[in-house]
Amino acid sequence: MxxxxxxxxxxxxxxxxxxxxxxxxxxxxxAAPSPSPSDSPSGSPSGSPSASPSGSPSATPPARMSSVGGERLGQAGTQVNLASGVPVLPKDLTARSWIVSDAESGHVLASHNAHWRLPPASTLKMLFADTVLPKFPKTEKHKVVPSDVAGIGAGSSLVGIKENETYTVHDLWLGVFLRSGNDAVHVLSQMNGGIDSTVKEMNAHAEELQALDTNVISPDGYDAPEQVSSAYDLTLFARSGLQKKDFREYCSTVSAKFPGETTKVKKGKSKGRTTRGSFEIQNTNRLLSGDSDVSVYPGIAGVKNGNTTNAGATFTGVAERGGKVLLVTVMNPEKDEHNEVYKETAKLFDWGFKAVDKVQPVGELVxxxxxxxxxxxxxxxxxxxxxxxxxxxxxxxxxxxxxxxxxxxxxxxxxxxxxxxxxxxxxxxxxxxxxxxxxxxxxxxxxxxx
Incomplete structure (x- = not known):
């Protein structure tokens, strides 16, 4: 046991x-309120502006959004129960949507447009991993064929997978989490029966998780019409994925060696033989790896970042301090500053750790x-x-x-x-x-x- x-x-x-x-x-x-019976299967109230997902969302959140997790989470704007002893929220938050929650109790400490359906970018890879990761042992090997890496969107983030090279499943998942490699996602999807099959499974798993704001079109999170999720749903994906040991390992890895191309030795005693080198890859989660203007966040343990034209910058992070484990998701900060999504996430983490034992929750992670x-x-x-x-x-x-x-x-x-x-x-x-x-x-x- x-x-x-x-x-x-x-x-x-x-x-x-x-x-x-x-x-x-x-x-x-x-107990947190159950989903409203008026919600449509898509997770949005029938007839509301958010019921029809779009790759180019409106500039303002719809008046009515899903109430999964509590009625207040479906309301537009910032939701928080400020009272004596509760710290005030940071005043310079510019994200379209964000949510701060206790990863273990499920309490939503505060939120802003939590159910606004927005393009998720590569944070959708959390759902991909939670869906597909348990299916293949990490030691399984796969030789890449041209069809495995076909159809990758122009400008996609890549880890550098080469045709006719063999990779372990462990290698591929490192490529997904560290470099957000769409090429690694496509290879794993083909191993899983193809892109269409994987998308279908991801949508089914999202429904099982009650992530009803989510509509998957591409497993890698690349911009696509009608592909949307929400800060609430992305938090559900992270929370579910973190139950899996391998998921936790990959999303918290700062750097790793990734297999390179196989080449023939041209000189010396080994002439004619083949050799295969490797190169280092680093996690693009800047709260985990750090950057020139962002420090490694104390207690950070993952999870996943993303950035596309439609989505802007998105990020879900998990961190621990003093025995408390918090999840923060931030979607599309309007402030055009380098690493702004990480800066706003760090501010929300700081607030959350101060508020977690003082603030009355505004909802729950179902x-x-x-x-x-x-x-x-x-x-x-x-x-x-x-x-x-x-x-x-x-x-x-x-x-x-x-x-x-x-x-x-x-x-x-x-x-x-x-x-x-x-x-x-x-x-x-x-x-x-x-x-x-x-x-x-x-x-x-x-x-x-x-």
Whole structure:
């Protein structure tokens, strides 16, 4: 049994015992609102301006947006509960959309146009990785053929994959995460049955994650008509991906060696033989690798950046400080300054770590559909535990825990549920308390200090 599952079950037993003894006095826990029944399958209210995704969004957010995660998240503008002791938000934020959330509890601490459907650029590669990464062992090898790298958009970011060369899956994922290589994405997509098949799977996985603002057209995030996502959805992708060990490893790697071309030796005793060199690639996430005007952010551990003509600069980052793990997504800062997306992200991280224990959340990061409580309790905010790599998705691995805590018809919980109606209500609250957390086991925090 994994440590996260043990922790979740121990927490459940303790919570159950406490609630059984305080059945008539303990207050109920607050659950985030479920998605509005008026939402269309696309995740936007039927008939709203955001219901039809576009590669060239309007200059202002639609008046009505999806309410997944809470009604306030569907409102335009900045959403935050300022009160005594809560630090004020940075005043020089220019991003079209952003969101600050607790990666483990799922609490949304503050947001700005969280559900505005915008072009995602290469941050969409987080969904690509979360969808495809579990399918291939990292040691599997693949020889690249011309069709593998066909159809890559002009001006795409490339890691430098060459036809007729052989790469491991590990090499390819390093190319995806460090250099945001569209060539690596296309090779992995072809291994996965082709571009169309991969896009279909990504859209299905986005729906499973309840990322209903997202419409995938190209798996690499390259600008395409009707390809959109939102700051809220990108945060869901990051949170789901971080449940996977390999995802955490790749997104936190600062630099690595990537295989070069095979060449023939022209001189010496080895003349006529072939040799293959390598070259260094560095992560383009500047909060992880640093730059001339951006320092490495303390506690940073990933996740993914992007930049295209339609999307502008986009970024989702995860960082840890004092036992708290926060996710920040920033989309398209209007301020035209070098590395502005990272500067605004850093400011939001700074605010979030100061506010996390003081501010009342404005919404929640919803769990995947597959982890919803069997008893139909109000939406939880995550899962207890989380699968590692090896073919099992994080949401699948958490189902037994959700069933045991929320479905509760066996063992001590079943007995407790049969005592009184008051205990039943309180145990439903206990199930929410356990299920709402989604721990990030063994979160990689290597090379996170300047």
């Amino acid at each position: 994994s440590a996260p599952k043990k922790t979740a079950r121990r927490s459940l037993l303790v919570t159950t015992a406490v609630l059984s003894s305080l059945a008539l006095t303990a207050p109920l826990s607050y 769990p995947p559909k597959g982890s919803a409580p069997a008893s139909g309790q109000p939406g939880t905010s995550g899962q207890a535990g989380g699968a590692e790599d090896g073919g099992a998705s994080s949401e699948a691995s958490s189902k037994p825990v959700a069933s045991a805590t929320a479905g509760g018809r066996s063992g001590g919980i079943g007995i407790a549920l049969s005592i009184t109606g008051g205990v039943l209500v309180l145990l439903a609250g206990a199930a929410f308390l356990v299920n709402r957390r989604w721990p990030l086991p063994d979160l990689v925090r290597r090379r996170t200090r300047p």
